[in-house]
Amino acid sequence: MPAHAVRPSLPAMDTNPTYQGIELDAETALALLEWQVEMGADEPVLDAPVDRFELANRPRPATPAPAPLADLPIQSTPQTSRAGPDPADDLAVRIAEAEALAAAADNLGALAAAQEGFDGLELKKGARNFCFADGKPGSRVLILGEAPGDEEDRQGRPFVGRAGQLLDRMFDAIGLSRAAVDAEQALYIVNVLAWRPPGNRDPNADEISVSMPFVRRHIELAAPDVIVLMGNIPCQAALGRRGILRLRGQWAQAFGRPALPMTHPAYLLRNPPAKREAWADLLSLSARLETLSV
Ligand code: URA
Numbered sequence: 001m002p003a004h005a006v007r008p009s010l011p012a013m014d015t016n017p018t019y020q021g022i023e024l025d026a027e028t029a030l031a032l033l034e035w036q037v038e039m040g041a042d043e044p045v046l047d048a049p050v051d052r053f054e055l056a057n058r059p060r061p062a063t064p065a066p067a068p069l070a071d072l073p074i075q076s077t078p079q080t081s082r083a084g085p086d087p088a089d090d091l092a093v094r095i096a097e098a099e100a101l102a103a104a105a106d107n108l109g110a111l112a113a114a115q116e117g118f119d120g121l122e123l124k125k126g127a128r129n130f131c132f133a134d135g136k137p138g139s140r141v142l143i144l145g146e147a148p149g150d151e152e153d154r155q156g157r158p159f160v161g162r163a164g165q166l167l168d169r170m171f172d173a174i175g176l177s178r179a180a181v182d183a184e185q186a187l188y189i190v191n192v193l194a195w196r197p198p199g200n201r202d203p204n205a206d207e208i209s210v211s212m213p214f215v216r217r218h219i220e221l222a223a224p225d226v227i228v229l230m231g232n233i234p235c236q237a238a239l240g241r242r243g244i245l246r247l248r249g250q251w252a253q254a255f256g257r258p259a260l261p262m263t264h265p266a267y268l269l270r271n272p273p274a275k276r277e278a279w280a281d282l283l284s285l286s287a288r289l290e291t292l293s294v
Contacts, residue, residue: 098118
């Protein structure tokens, strides 16, 4: 109790409380109670303490043996028990709708409009802005990231937060920039998800599946020479594999093009020593672009 607080007057009691058989006057009992509260005991549960060590040693009452299966009454499944559509069917319907919309888009503007208007992803309801892409379509390098974070959600552009600033410095170091006008030096940046997942959680498998028709069409229309898979989620989406620390630096094929998994800049911000390997991956990307040009 703070020094300035007025202690409540104690109600008159016919008998004094006892603690472990010892009779206490009311003042002492209250002081003990306050001490317990200060120690963190904030919930009175029982009048008497329970010795849980002693309880653990007591023999357990025998549990009745389960009835043999044959003796159990057979319960028929009521035909009316299904509340709402089967989630698997619903997912298939949403993916089919995304496929149809994406296939119908014959340019990036049409694709952006179709994807933004699509209501098959709950994430859309919680996001502030649609994050379609940034940089120059037609660039030789397309970076496929994970999902918008807080800053991306505010600005409606991928990779504009702290991780995005590091990403810009990394690619600048090999002469590539999202601000470049020449497709040789430019970058195009897309995320697997165009809407921010709440609290920056990882997108789940259904959200990825529903987004993929748009991502595939996006890559077809942007037509890069190579793709950088930035982090685990794009590797899961494009290669069906996670484990970026094993995958990074190993060229693969994704969306019919050479694809290089790299550790995400957010990971590099948390683990600066991993920048050495990221640098090796950037050099590998640069070398690959050289070979593809000849
Ligand atoms: N991380 C990503 O993968 N994408 C963004 O747009 C921002 C952070």
